[in-house]
Amino acid sequence: MSDPSPTNPASDSPSQTGLRTLAVVVPVFNEQDNLPELCRRVKAACDSVADLTWTMIMVDDGSRDDTVKLAREQHAADGRFHLVQLSRNFGHQAAITAGLAHADADAVVIMDADLQDPPELIPELVAAWREGGQVIMAQRRSRAETGIRRVGFDLFHKFFRWLSDFPIPSQTGVFGLMDREAHQELVKLTERNRFIPGLRAWIGFDQRTVFYDRQDRAAGEPKQTLRRLVRYAMDGVFSFSYKPLRLMMSAGIMVSAMSFVVALYFIIKRIAGYETALTGFTTTIALILFLGGIQLIAIGLLGEYLGRIYDEVKNRPMYIVKRATLDKGVKSAR
C-alpha cells in the first residue's frame, strides 16, 4: 500500500512499477542473414522502454552457417546479448524451451529470428504486462505468407479450435510475453512433443492479446520444413485432445449400425424369396477395402498417441546444451 508510483492504482501486480528485467528468447537456425538486423532492432525496441533492463538469449539450434560466429560477436560487443548453443538441431520448440530454461527475468518475450515477429511490438507487450497481464499473446491482424503454407496455417487454426480442449486464440503463434509466474509454470511442463502456444493457453493466468501485422520472412528460406510444420500441427492436436479417439469410436459405432441395417435388409430379401443367385461381389470387395481402411486409420491414430507415450517414457532430455554465455537461469524444473 506504500507504493509511491501513481501510474496504475487499479492493479496490485508487482510487475508494473520500478525497474524490471526482461529476457527476449529467440531460437536461431541458419539465420546469418537476419541476425545482425534482428539484434539491432531488438536493442532499439527494448532501449526505448523506460525502467527496463533487458537481455536477449539466442538459442542456436545447430546452425551450419555463420550464425554462431555472428551471435558471439554480438555478445562480445554488448554483454546483454547471450548465446546458448545446442549440441545439434533439436527443432524450434526445443530451442525455445532451452531459451526459457536459461531466462531469469521478471518477464520473457519469445520471438522468431526471421523478423516475422516485429521487435517493435515489444514495447506494446511490455505495456500490456505492466497493466497487469501475465500472458500476452501477439495476434496477427494479417499474414504475408501466401500459397500452401498460408492455407495450411488457416486450416490448422480452424481445426485446432474445433478439436482442442484448450483452444488458443486463432492467429497466434509463439510470439508473446509471459511474466515470471507464468514463465516458471511453463518451464515446469516437461512433456517432450511440445506445442508451446497450447501449453501457454493451458497454464492460464491473466491472458491478453496484442495485435500486429505479420511480415514475410526478412531473409532466407523458412527453416521449418512443411513436414516439420505438419508434425508440429499434429503435436498441437494429439497433445491437447482426445477427440480423434472419440471420433474413431463414433465412426466404429456408425459403421456397425449401418452394417446391421444392411444385413437385415438382405436377410429379409432372402426370406421373402426375391434373391436366390449369388450376387454382390463388387459390394463385398468395396466394403472390405473400406473397413480395412478405417481400421488402419484407427490403428495409425492409436500409434500417434502411443508414440508420444513412448517418448515420455524414454525420458530423454528435450535438448542438450553444448555451450552457453550465461548460467541456467530458472532452477531445474523438477
Ligand code: UDP
Ligand atoms: N528454427 C529453429 N530450429 C529449427 C527450425 C527453425 O530454431 O529447426 C527457428 C528459426 O531460426 C526461426 C524460427 O525457429 O527463428 C521459426 O522458423 P521459420 O521462420 O522457419 O518457421 P515459420 O515461420 O515458417 O513457422
Ligand code: MG
Ligand atoms: Mg518464420
